[in-house]
Amino acid sequence: MSDLHLTMAINHYDHVQDLASGRVKPEGIDLTVINHGPEEIFHRFLFGFEWQISEISMGMSTSRLSMGNAPFVLIPIFPSRVFRHSSIYMMNNGPVKTPDDLKGKRIGIPEWGQTAGIYTRGWMVHTAGVGLNEVKWFQSGINEPGRQEASTLNLPEDVSLTVITDRSLTQMLFDKDLDCVFSARPPKEFLEGDPRIIQMYPDFRSAEEEYFKETGIFPIMHTVAVRKDVFEKNPWVAQNLMTAFEDAKALSYARMSGYTVSHYPVPWLYHDGLRENQKLFKGDFWPYGIEPNKTTLTAFLEFAWEQGTIHKKLSIEDLFPEEVRHHYKL
Template identity: 35%
Template structure:
């Protein structure tokens, strides 16, 4: 039996083999659809349009308070991770050298529940002493999952005729914790990185905490999991196989257009190891997920600190999910 399912997923090197059909999950004929993250997450959260969907972890955590409104469950696949010190920005007239210097200032966000923002606020508070309740926070988009943000946080939506980047450049905002690169920062036109060398700061952060921040997970409709419980493991295995193909291809410098690809890869492996993209609830993922769950609860996105059992399909929590085979013989 083969079932036809839709998967909405970003087209990255880690997922490329799923998009091309090189990898097909057992028992499933996947129709893979590609959308940018904001559209993909919104369409799944608001309208439940896909059978399987790469999803913002922040929005997924916020949705768990109302599982009847958001009837899908995650598997322990994390296809997108990113260090976020490089996405903390400031107006060029501000003399701050770390986010703690933005105490009492005005900081722009995409939304309160954006996973990148959760991480950046948490890191700014824990690592650099920023009092999140002292900041005036401004968002430039609606929340995918409706939130009741605690009153201790001063959060307001900017007017529809403005955006966070324009307000940062003009000086109406002192800083921005944003999930995407800002062209004004790249071209040094009125905005810049908070850190003098964010790349080194991110490496220092990893060496100190061993956190490579999780951004996205993958969710599956509950009705499908109830009818075909084997889907969770098979989708997990397909994402794992696609990742393994990616990591193998990265070893070939001809695979990418980057001039110093091998040197960058060597450096990454020295800092992060040969596979910085593990799936499943391995110790490194459990540690980093636990930190995100702390931040989400502290920032009012969840009514309690969730456990992995509250969030993920049971089979994908099994430490032996990577596969069973004969120990001896054939």
């Protein structure tokens, strides 16, 4: 019997590239891999379902699942994870200097349902101690006006969110109509070295390591979705994909761990990228599956419910079908 031909869209990641090249082949699947940026992948999958397997944001996917009848299922593969203390921007001479200063201020966001923002607001509420209703929120594009919300929201009644269509968030910072911005993508001017815009945490790695030590949360940005029509006809696809993702990640780790040959143009990557992270995370620092990610997944679902990006409370079991809640081990 011939293999099942499926197409997957995913960003270019080293820990996935061996799936794209064919070096790793999912059992029973003839896989075509398309590389696009995350925003394009999410839009084309959610609005057109152009491929059978897709990288997808945690914010968008959980919103759809909470509304019922989502045309996809998720598997606990997490290609993108990023701590987000680095995503807090403000004016060098502005009123915000520390997390305590956020109370009563005006904060800009690209989208309320953006996964990065969900985690940053979760940090603001649960770590900085500033309530969602103690801030006035404004939504627009970080560099261009007119960005639209991709998710259907269920905002708390006491949260003030204003949509801005004529200016970008960065321009609003310059115009002193915002005090701070939470954005996964940095303002263009910041990347160009404009001294007027700074990060709340210039040494964000230290702050993020401390956050992980205190909470156990390593923010999951993206997961992987399989179209429901494919999964219902071929439920075995999910586990076979998980095994292939694990195999591709292992090859990436092997490249990283080699110090005889430079696989990446980064000095001391073996020490800084592998050994130090193994110490911090006490083993696998990029785990797939449910069990090693329970702390992060539980926190994310709590943040999402509090912030109204999901429409009912979800448990981890609600995210993933029974077929992928356990994975065999040798």
